[in-house]
Amino acid sequence: MNAALEAVGSLQDVVLRQTVPARELTTFGVGADVPHLLEIGSTAACAQVLKILQEHGASWRVLGAGSNVVLPDSDLSDVIIRLGRGLNGAASSVGEALEPIEQVADKLAQSRLPAMLYVAGGSGLMSLSRLLTARGLSGLEFAAGIPASVGGAVAMNAGAHGGSMADVLREVHVVSALGEQVLNAKDLQLAYRACCLPEQSVVVGAVLELKRDSAEECLKRRRENLLYRKKTQPLHLPSAGSVFQNPSDDAAAGALLDRAGFKGRRKGGVEFSEMHANWLVRSGAEAKSSDVSDLVQSAIAAVREMCAAELKPEIRMW
The missing domain is CATH 3.90.78.10 (UDP-N-acetylenolpyruvoylglucosamine reductase, C-terminal domain)
Structure with a gap:
């Protein structure tokens, strides 16, 4: 394990943190400190990390925003992987450099092209919902109040209020020890809180397809969902x-x-x-x-x- 951590800790776009409190990693905030956390800031670094961990026989788990995870009371033997700031953002199309989501949403709202965008897996789902609906880009109103990362939301097909990620998901970009792979959403067997992803892979991004509507109507639906949560949860x-x-x-x-x-x-x-x-x-x-x-x-x-x-x-x- 030490050799693996030394190898990955020296990589570009990788930050190794040790003895990280559970309250920093999950919304529930219970459990023991996490001994080894890797924060990864690029797709290339993610592939390198997974390859090195595999070569050293080191087990790992990926953690999103930690909003549906409860950590154990004893130390985890696995290395925990989390996507960092370098994998937070969006692009108008696959392959373009990531930009702040707000900028991409502005361009998409002003365009006459299909309302599709690529979103990095470390992006926050709630802020994505807020920024898109405010510009009349409909489809993620259901996500108002879901404190997930985009990667985590894809991995479990997160949903609420009659909607889910399956409604807007078109492609998923995953990374394994073999490199990056692009998956068609139709092949993921998306179902109620379920998504069939390749084993030992990390969701680094997704292509979402939205619908155009008035910002007023989008925001109204989003506010109604937030109000329902506030009243009942x-x-x-x-x-x-x-x-x-x-x-x-x-x-x-x-x-x-x-x-x-x-x-x-x-x-x-x-x-x-x-x-x-x-x-x-x-x-x-x-x-x-x-x-x-x-x-x-x-x-x-x-x-x-x-x-x-x-x-x-x-x-x-x-």
């Missing part, structure tokens, strides 16, 4: 968002958990929110990853016994 407390996927269109996980008596159920510094039963929140400084795991498993068992429904976690327990 405990946004004032640290969390990892929805805990479980909805078992079906007719069975919401939150309603099942409420029926099973889990609203307000607590262990240590973690509890199922009184505001929304499908949200676990960190309500105390003593919160542990094991508390999250215990509550998740208890909820799965209780709902299964109550109505034979099988809850599938949406959060990722590392």
Whole structure:
């Protein structure tokens, strides 16, 4: 491991950080410090890093904005990879140099060409939604309030309010130890919170196709989504968002958990929110990853016994 870290730490566009607190990496903020974090600022550097780690037999995981990940209470043996500032931005077409998203959105709004753009995987989904909708570029209104990176949103086909990344996704650019690969969205088996990506790959960018509408209408839809979140979700407390996927269109996980008596159920510094039963929140400084795991498993068992429904976690327990 030390040889691998020494090799990748000397690469251009790579920053090696050690003993990084969980609160800096995830929205839930529980778990042990991350021993080794690599922040990667270019596609070429990403390919080099993955090749070196593979050659040294070092295991790794990729972390986006950390909004649906709960880190373990003990140290991770894996190297954690996160896309840095060099992979935050957009381009009018694939192959062009990245620019601030705002500049690309301005050019796209003024153009008569199809409303398509390339967005780097480290870009923030919420800010992307805000900047595009303000210019009458529709398709990401659903993403208002989703604190994800574009890469992470693609990897899990993030969605809300009846929309998802699948609605706008046209191409995905991934990097593995073999280099960069461009994938057609039609080949990714996109489904509810699911995207079939190649193993041991990192999403470094995506091509999105939007629709043109009035900025007023786009912003109205986005505001409505934000207002709904504010009214129904405990946004004032640290969390990892929805805990479980909805078992079906007719069975919401939150309603099942409420029926099973889990609203307000607590262990240590973690509890199922009184505001929304499908949200676990960190309500105390003593919160542990094991508390999250215990509550998740208890909820799965209780709902299964109550109505034979099988809850599938949406959060990722590392």
